[in-house]
Amino acid sequence: MKLLPRFSLRTLVVFLLLVTAGMGLLCVWPAWRVVQSFEGHTNLVTSVSFSPDRAQVLSAGRDGAVRVWDASTGAQLHRLAPLYCHRAPFWARYLAGGEEVAILTNDGVLAVWRVGADRPEVVSSSRLDEFHPLGLEVVGGAESLVGLDASGTRIAVVDPRSGRRLRSFPLPRVLRAAYALVPGSGDFVAATADGSVVRLDLATGESDELCPAGGPLASAVAVSQDGRRLALAVDDGVRIYDLDSRRQIAALPGCLKESPYRIAFCPDGSRIITFDGYRTATILRHRGGDLLWQARAPLAHYGGEPIQFSPEGRSVLLPIVQGAQVWRRGRPEPWWGVFWLWEFWLTAAFAGLFVWSVVRDRRRFAAAPGVEA
Secondary structure (H helix, E strand, O other): OOOOOOOOHHHHHHHHHHHHHHHHHHHOOOEEEEEEEOOOOOOOEEEEEEEEOEEEEEEEOOOEEEEEEEEOOEEEEEEEOOOOOOOEEEEEEOOOOEEEEEEOOOOEEEEEOOOOOOOOOEEEEOOOOOOOEEEEEEEOOEEEEEEEEOOOEEEEEEEEOOOOOOEEEEOOOOOEEEEEOOOOOOOEEEEEEEOOOOEOOOOOOOOEEEEOOOOEEEEEEOOOOOOOOEEEOOOOEEEEOOOOOOEEEEEOOOOOOOOOEEEEEEEOOOOOEEEOOOEEEEEEEEEOOOEEEEOOOOOOOOOEEEEEEEOOOOOEEEEOOOEEEEEEOOOHHHHHHHHHHHHHHHHHHHHHHHHHHHHHHHHHHOOOOOOOO
16 A cells, blocks of 8 residues: 655755745735835825826925926926915816826816926916816817816816816716716716715716615725726725626625725726725735735825826825825835845755755655555
């Protein structure tokens, strides 16, 4: 009768050393870290965004300033403050092309600046009373600013350069503070107070129900860039739905400390980043719900879109109290790199020693009289 392979004490010790070295290698694997900071505001930052080419970063704060930064060096390129005086800008975004930025103040002044030249200048200025911006989206073939009125019962589509209201629709139900624009489609998705999720076509005003009433109340909503996945932040977890079949395809319960109030997909849809009231940013893997990274940071609390991924999904732009930071998953610090190489070669050495010890044991036990290996 064949016996199970037997190993010597030396082989077992080498195996334990191999496991220990492997765990050490995983612990120093490159993780998310701050790669660039943009600091200079003297009050709370209320809006941050990348330029379309990701070469610049735009930030607006309650100190009355809108600042343009170089994304690679962190240097300030422009400070767009003289227009506002005592009007604090709370929302700012790049328009298509990256040469102009739209800025909305807390008292309803919408201004467009041209920042592509050496000396920024105001292109247009208009008023938008009782308007809360949600974002820029192509609606009816034209770039438009989409937002809610002060009561949250109507949604408006506005020309960002003239401030003229192009369309206005009543919302089907009373909204919670959970809504998102579907990228590239001109649709608006929102969670309602009765637990349902509705989608509104901003070009025609037609609405349909994605999730029926009676479900859990969502604190945040996100739609993937391909428009096929919907993420709802409920209780202390995340639920993911397929918008084509309108069925739940994943549930990630218990992965968060509390219900986040901002959530976003990375460009390829494989990761989700959340932002909660504990000032904690959490990145989750879409498949399986693995917790990839969790960090506490002095992040700002505001109603704009605080989280943005870079196109390749490796970098995240986050607001901080008096500026912004770019986090990226990449190489660790130099001294961590030396430690990581040491752990790699140590693991490789123990692996080779383990293979040699197993082969030697099999030969020894095979040669032993009366014992079959």
